[in-house]
Amino acid sequence: MLKFILRRILVMIPQLFILSILIFLLAKAMPGDALTGQLASNPKMDAQTLHELKQKLGMYDPYYVQYARWIKGLLHGNLGMSIIHQTPVTSLIAGKMWNTVLLGAAVLILSYLIAIPLGIIGGRWTDTWADKMIVGYNYLTYATPLFIFALLMLFIFGFVLGWFPTSGSVDIRVENGTFAYYMSKLNHLILPALSGAIVSTTVTIQYLRNEIIDTKIKDFVKTARAKGVSESKVYTRHIFRNSLLPIAAFLGYDIVSLIGGSVFLESIYGYPGIGQLFLTSIMQRDFSVVTALVMISGLATLIGTLLSDIILSAVDPRIRIE
């Protein structure tokens, strides 16, 4: 097991290396740069100064020199400076990361809290009116894009009813660390988390429902019934455990969404997190931030797949990692 994990981590190194080249080239392929848009319109700035500034920042160096500089910094844990924010990228990301993890975790937990019971009800009592409602709900959430749904939620509960704040992650008037501060954080979290969760339940519900329908006609379930196991125990002990396997496999990938953040959710709700930072950084051609974020989510994806494999081997005795 340990050997397997170590080997997988070793394999990640070339994967990350290839990823870094791709990210770098793609980022450089974007038209424009961080300075031109910001400074060209400034009347005090002439072309000569701009040119010198760019030269100072190494923007005229050949790509491979720039790449070498970047990757060298990366290996030293230095993600570079954000030209727009004039702060190290590391501290910029660290400042937003917690908000994103908080929102991601809330979305994840809420999504499973909604999806698992609904999937179980739909699978166990197939074709009842409850199941039909769940299937209907599923079609609806599947067909609704997140950005429309989030806007709608924001409009109804934020503007019309005024139940929840419409932007930000915390009220700026409360003091950091107090009870009111945490309550305000929670209050800001509910609406985006709920919007994200409701739209992301579809896959889990559908998978779980189908798995249960498949599993309940399997032979080993008949064996359990023939033993005299009561119907509810047949479900809890035999059917659900087997049906939850694919859901457990998804769990690893969900870690990615925890770190990567949601561009839509954070932008629509003005929630200061990684997703929002990513979007604004692209708009402003803040290359060092963009490349750093894509690198991080790339790493998270690789770790997520590894985690999935580990989780699956933990819950399914047929899958043993040697």
Next chain:
Amino acid sequence: MSNQPLLQIQNLRTSFRIGDDYFAAVDDVSLTVNENEVVAIVGESGCGKSALAMSIMGLHPQERTKLEGKINFKGKNLLSLSTNEMNKVRGKEIGMIFQDPLTALNPLMTCGKQIEESMTVHTNMSSEAKRKRTIELLKKVGIPNPERTYKQYPHELSGGMRQRVVIAIAVACDPLLVIADEPTTALDVTIQAQIMDLLKDLQNQTKTGIILITHDLGVVAEMADRVAVMYAGEIVEIADVHTLFKNPLHPYTRSLFNSIPSSTSTKDRLHVIQGIVPSLKNLPRSGCRFKDRIKWIGDKEHEVNPLLREVSPNHYVRCTCYKNFHFSDEDVGDMNYGIS
């Protein structure tokens, strides 16, 4: 042999809903299993053997199944029991062995836990006692290293070993009756013999009644006391094993016997029963159901309303067509599949 009836099935009709209609897969079946008796039920696939077994266990999905008649077991009619009451019978008083050991075990539970589960459901044994009994059972069903197998998952065992575990589950609570639904069909021939030997040994030791569902007449000859031949949902012939093997009467029974390959026969070709078992929807509901597969026998030989009649003591046959039955002359010529 004791003659106390253990299980009495009376006029059982099991119908399944297809669309809006119900179709009987088991039609007016009456059968008695005595204590310490092995009753074999034989017939082709689709004759209703398994449907009969599942009816006794009450394992058909209730919303799609209609059960009529009576199944008396230990003084109560199983068909009138509630699900909860039936759960107390299943696994405790009637054990069941399934056909395919590769799928009959829960892949996520150790073999030990799966055997223990039926003790958990039916007794108040301590976990230590259950463990001891499980290891004993594993030993009894011929598992070479019971302590190890106790902790193993089904996928770590071979098919034959898994079937032994399935048998251990079935007999875990010392049931009075065991229903074995084609227990060797999914296994290869050498393992089949071992499993049948095991069942025979267990039966000799525990004196349980066994309903053995099979289409292997060799197995029947070896194990059964009495044989019921089923065709298209009905019992067409029933007799003790010696009578039936010596003097099979019903055309279907005789056709089945005729289809067994024999090492002494000099015939080029094996006998084949023409046609197939009609599907549930197309089952003839009146007259002799086997009629269509022995077309050379004239209509007047069949009864309009064939009943199971006692033709000699304890030998029952349905329909009079057996009296003048002969195998078709064209049997061989008709079925020239290009082999000369």
